[in-house]
Amino acid sequence: MKRTWIKKSLLVILLVGILFVLAGTVYLKMNTYAPSEAALAVAKTGKSEDQILFFEGEQGKPAIIFYQGALVEKESYSLWAQEVAKAGYPVYLVATPLNLPVLQQNAAEAIIAEHQLTAVVMGGHSLGGVMSSRFVSSHLDHAIKGVFFLASYPDEKGSLENFSGSVLSITGDRDGVLNQEAYQEAQRFLPDQTVYEVIAGGNHAGFGSYGEQKGDQSATITNEEQQTQISQLLIRWLENLE
Incomplete structure (x- = not known):
């Protein structure tokens, strides 16, 4: 009798756990930011392979x-x-599980190995930048030439204090999502x-092209203008990096 009760209890716990996971997955998918029509059209000119x-x-150019960003x-x-790639720099946009970079911090490892990349630049938007810096911090022996942050910063686990490569930080002065206090504090984890x-x-959502984001401020420039400035800043920085 006692064993039957235990089995039933475990079954209930298992079912509740499954329902919780399913509910969480549905919630995340419902709150995921999808690309704009313009971004989706450009994406079709790229090559999709294994979540990339x-x-x-x-x-011969460094690969990005x-x-x-989260969701x-x-x-x-x-x-x-696309604009950065037109300037000669290959770009790999990574999709992590549930669109949460924290679930696959070392995704770059497989890309570097599979494509035999010898010169790499890591980058990320928001949470993606944090995870990108963590990868770099734990892979200083890899051929990573530079790191860039879009509305992001490293945390202590991703400290780049001892990183000898180039680092670029781009923010927007209308960003309502980026924690400005944390951003300023995190500069101690960046090299000189x-x-x-x-x-x-520019605002937080403007570092991608997916519409408005909860908690963000309205940009005073168009998304097209912010995208152009991002590509120009990146290309200029990359040219100095070589």
């Missing part, structure tokens, strides 16, 4: 591996990614050679 959207560049689909970054750029009129 790839924009081809030139051989980019981690998405933002990878295609949302296609506009600036870090370059800081601010996009006047």
